[in-house]
Amino acid sequence: xxxxxxxxxxxxxxxxxxxxxxxxxxxxxxxxxxxxxxxxxxxxxxxxxxxxxxxxxxxxxxxxxxxxxxxxxxxxxxxxxxxxxxxxxxxxxxxxxxxxxxxxxxxxxxxxxxxxxxxxxxxxxxxxxxxxxxxxxxxxxxxxxxxxxxxxxxxxxxxxxxxxxxxxxxxxxxxxxxxxxxxxxxxxxxxxxxxxxxxxxxxxxxxxxxxxxxxxxxxxxxxxxxxxxxxxxxxxxxxxxxxxxxxxxxxxxxxxxxxxxxxxxxxxxxxxxxxxxxxxxxxxxxxxxxxxxxxxxxxxxxxxxxxxxxxxxxxxxxxxxxxxxxxxxxxxxxxxxxxxxxxxxxxxxxxxxxxxxxxxxxxxxxxxxxxxxxxxxxxxxxxxxxxxxxxxxxxxxxxxxxxxxxxxxxxxxxxxxxxxxxxxxxxxxxxxxxxxxxxxxxxxxxxxxxxxxxxxxxxxxxxxxxxxxxxxxxxxxxxxxxxxxxxxxxxxxxxxxxxxxxxxxxxxxxxxxxx
Amino acid sequence: xxxxxxxxxxxxxxxxxxxxxxxxxxxxxxxxxxxxxxxxxxxxxxxxxxxxxxxxxxxxxxxxxxxxxxxxxxxxxxxxxxxxxxxxxxxxxxxxxxxxxxxxxxxxxxxxxxxxxxxxxxxxxxxxxxxxxxxxxxxxxxxxxxxxxxxxxxxxxxxxxxxxxxxxxxxxxxxxxxxxxxxxxxxxxxxxxxxxxxxxxxxxxxxxxxxxxxxxxxxxxxxxxxxxxxxxxxxxxxxxxxxxxxxxxxxxxxxxxxxxxxxxxxxxxxxxxxxxxxxxxxxxxxxxxxxxxxxxxxxxxxxxxx
Numbered sequence: 001x002x003x004x005x006x007x008x009x010x011x012x013x014x015x016x017x018x019x020x021x022x023x024x025x026x027x028x029x030x031x032x033x034x035x036x037x038x039x040x041x042x043x044x045x046x047x048x049x050x051x052x053x054x055x056x057x058x059x060x061x062x063x064x065x066x067x068x069x070x071x072x073x074x075x076x077x078x079x080x081x082x083x084x085x086x087x088x089x090x091x092x093x094x095x096x097x098x099x100x101x102x103x104x105x106x107x108x109x110x111x112x113x114x115x116x117x118x119x120x121x122x123x124x125x126x127x128x129x130x131x132x133x134x135x136x137x138x139x140x141x142x143x144x145x146x147x148x149x150x151x152x153x154x155x156x157x158x159x160x161x162x163x164x165x166x167x168x169x170x171x172x173x174x175x176x177x178x179x180x181x182x183x184x185x186x187x188x189x190x191x192x193x194x195x196x197x198x199x200x201x202x203x204x205x206x207x208x209x210x211x212x213x214x215x216x217x218x219x220x221x222x223x224x225x226x227x228x229x230x231x232x233x234x235x236x237x238x239x240x241x242x243x244x245x246x247x248x249x250x251x252x253x254x255x256x257x258x259x260x261x262x263x264x265x266x267x268x269x270x271x272x273x274x275x276x277x278x279x280x281x282x283x284x285x286x287x288x289x290x291x292x293x294x295x296x297x298x299x300x301x302x303x304x305x306x307x308x309x310x311x312x313x314x315x316x317x318x319x320x321x322x323x324x325x326x327x328x329x330x331x332x333x334x335x336x337x338x339x340x341x342x343x344x345x346x347x348x349x350x351x352x353x354x355x356x357x358x359x360x361x362x363x364x365x366x367x368x369x370x371x372x373x374x375x376x377x378x379x380x381x382x383x384x385x386x387x388x389x390x391x392x393x394x395x396x397x398x399x400x401x402x403x404x405x406x407x408x409x410x411x412x413x414x415x416x417x418x419x420x421x422x423x424x425x426x427x428x429x430x431x432x433x434x435x436x437x438x439x440x441x442x443x444x445x446x447x448x449x450x451x452x453x454x455x456x457x458x459x460x461x462x463x464x465x466x467x468x469x470x471x472x473x474x475x476x477x478x479x480x481x482x483x484x485x486x487x488x489x490x491x492x493x494x495x496x497x498x499x500x501x502x503x504x505x506x507x508x509x510x511x512x513x514x515x
Numbered sequence: 516x517x518x519x520x521x522x523x524x525x526x527x528x529x530x531x532x533x534x535x536x537x538x539x540x541x542x543x544x545x546x547x548x549x550x551x552x553x554x555x556x557x558x559x560x561x562x563x564x565x566x567x568x569x570x571x572x573x574x575x576x577x578x579x580x581x582x583x584x585x586x587x588x589x590x591x592x593x594x595x596x597x598x599x600x601x602x603x604x605x606x607x608x609x610x611x612x613x614x615x616x617x618x619x620x621x622x623x624x625x626x627x628x629x630x631x632x633x634x635x636x637x638x639x640x641x642x643x644x645x646x647x648x649x650x651x652x653x654x655x656x657x658x659x660x661x662x663x664x665x666x667x668x669x670x671x672x673x674x675x676x677x678x679x680x681x682x683x684x685x686x687x688x689x690x691x692x693x694x695x696x697x698x699x700x701x702x703x704x705x706x707x708x709x710x711x712x713x714x715x716x717x718x719x720x721x722x723x724x725x726x727x728x729x730x731x732x733x734x735x736x737x738x739x740x741x742x743x744x745x746x747x748x749x750x751x752x753x754x755x756x757x758x759x760x761x762x763x764x765x766x767x768x769x770x771x772x773x774x775x776x777x778x779x780x781x782x783x784x785x786x787x788x789x790x791x792x793x794x795x796x797x798x799x800x801x802x803x804x805x806x807x808x809x810x811x812x813x814x815x816x817x818x819x820x821x
Binding site: 074075076079087090091092093094095096100103104105107109110111112113114115 | 676677678679681682684685688689691692693695696697698807810
């Protein structure tokens with residue numbers, strides 16, 4: 001009954017624009033087994049699974065089912081082979097009922113009266129796995145956990161023997177996670193195999209039989225979960241050489257620039273996103289905030305730059321209180337900002353390069369008089385940014401949306417540091433950029449810091465944090481799990497801190513701060 | 516009095532027929548997520564084509580397929596623009612209306628003022644048409660009326676009770692997820708735009724070879740726009756469109772009926788639009804998810820984009 005007894009992926013390589021997303025990956029999963037794929041964001045887990053599901057084609061390497069090589073050209077072929085995938089973002093029609101969604105994805109849906117005929121089949125099927133969902137409810141009325149169950153039913157109805165779950169717990173509540181684990185156990189007992197993608201150590205340890213750890217597109221380790229522990233996995237995930245920093249010159253700590261005290265910030269969903277965060281930042285210093293995306297980094301950055309209101313607590317720059325001032329006022333006090341999602345928040349895509357080069361500076365005397373912009377100066381300024389930051393473009397009266405991500409980001413950084421800010425808040429500045437642009441931007445951040453500015457760097461890329469930062473705070477669920485020097489021994493446990501399972505005492509300087 | 520009522524009902528059915536045909540077509544099209552504002556133009560093309568073919572051949576039944584083919588052909592422009600070229604659907608639809616009105620005016624120039632020798636005859640349904648009162652009003656009518664009702668009911672059944680219907684509706688709601696289930700979104704959208712165009716052309720044919728038997732430039736007289744309003748009024752449901760179309764058709768008839776009583780026909784002509792506005796307002800107050808508005812109506816969908 002189970003078609004997939006063993007699935008192997010051999011020497012899989014895949015690169016995007018010259019960057020390896022997967023390099024020589026070998027994984028194997030057997031019937032009745034749950035394989036965990038562990039790794040940070042961007043480690044290549046999802047790419048690998050998209051190859052297995054037929055969304056991408058590998059550059060080289062092969063996929064074998066029960067020892068026989070197969071070619072998977074598209075998701076439909078993958079479904080027919082018995083592979084099912086539950087994407088991180090559900091592929092459901094929100095306005096349709098559960099049964100309509102199932103009918104859409106089911107390969108043997110009858111042409112006439114699909115709902116009536118499928119209903120019986122689903123009923124008998126879901127009792128087997130103890131799914132309890134009202135088939136006539138609209139999907140938008142369901143909780144995230146219920147929606148996920150609909151996705152799982154869809155794959156199982158199509159005869160999936162191998163289920164791929166991409167970050168399945170990221171949207172679930174604790175109870176729903178328990179229910180999901182129950183379902184997975186039952187499937188395992190039935191002889192199904194599961195590939196479980198996650199960056200959460202606890203879950204991997206609890207659910208998986210075997211775990212493979214990916215880092216930067218390569219396999220860096222693997223183990224039976226019963227033979228390993230969380231610490232071992234965390235080390236593998238982050239890499240043992242984390243504490244070895246690059247050729248960064250050690251600068252003397254300067255005066256205090258920024259002080260953040262006990263701030264609380266509310267997120268978009270109305271719940272607390274930043275809880276009681278305090279830290280200080282000094283001249284000549286790069287301070288990193290590490291953490292898995294969505295743990296309050298964005299809200300913290302927005303609170304400091306004035307985009308999001310602060311519920312309580314104080315933010316001071318050079319001793320001046322800037323709490324809840326307008327973004328313009330905060331900018332004028334010397335805080336500039338390289339926002340995340342550069343296309344959405346960093347630029348006006350349809351405007352020319354030179355318009356974008358002065359987005360927050362149009363009010364400065366040198367660029368405008370009364371209501372009129374001085375385009376001559378603006379264009380000169382833009383040209384100087386383009387030369388200095390090596391923005392590749394054929395003209396400055398080019399819509400900025402035509403530039404590549406790296407060039408857009410170079411222009412944004414050039415714009416933000418052209419006025420020599422006291423503090424630069426940079427959110428994921430090199431996210432999604434190629435190696436060249438990444439190195440270029442990092443060098444400029446170091447240079448800025450050498451010139452006497454302070455940098456607050458939000459990043460999910462631990463290598464970036466270790467390469468650039470003097471100190472690093474780890475944020476989890478809106479709280480700092482600790483602030484450490486990057487040359488501190490304890491930094492090896494940063495993976496555990498990011499997963500929220502370990503809290504470090506702050507160093508004495510920071511501890512004294514709250515008093 | 517009795518006669519006035521019967522003739523009012525009868526004329527209401529006649530006035531509602533093209534509205535129902537065009538609305539059913541537009542509903543199918545919009546359910547797949549494509550907004551087609553070209554209904555008025557396609558209707559005019561359908562009307563002039565049906566008229567010319569009927570006049571030349573003397574066969575109204577040849578005029579109908581000719582109109583359908585013409586509707587198919589001009590709608591293909593909108594399908595290519597909005598699905599393949601991913602153009603702005605509002606602009607493309609408006610262009611189609613202008614093109615259709617202009618082209619039909621040009622094609623029909625030599626035929627203005629020349630009535631048809633044979634127009635499509637009304638059909639009396641045996642037994643039912645002998646019923647007192649409603650028999651003559653409802654069951655001795657143009658074949659287009661019966662066709663419109665049958666097509667609307669079929670469309671409803673198709674959209675709500677078949678697998679393909681689920682695929683069409685899913686396409687309008689979330690093309691990306693639909694594509695992910697192995698459905699060919701582009702194909703579905705093409706088919707729906709073209710079927711919508713054929714229905715609009717049928718509505719035009721009704722005007723020129725059944726309702727009247729002559730061609731006048733601009734004889735669609737805004738019925739295409741009313742069909743678009745009706746699509747919303749019927750909440751994208753072809754079964755509801757049947758009732759909605761005849762209500763709007765009734766308003767058409769009342770314009771003439773009430774004029775002698777001093778009620779301005781302009782006021783009544785305004786009613787379809789006014790009631791659609793009210794419905795739109797109600798939608799914006801209520802949770803749109805409880806109504807049937809396709810979530811991605813009019814939005815460009817690019818394959819493989821995140």
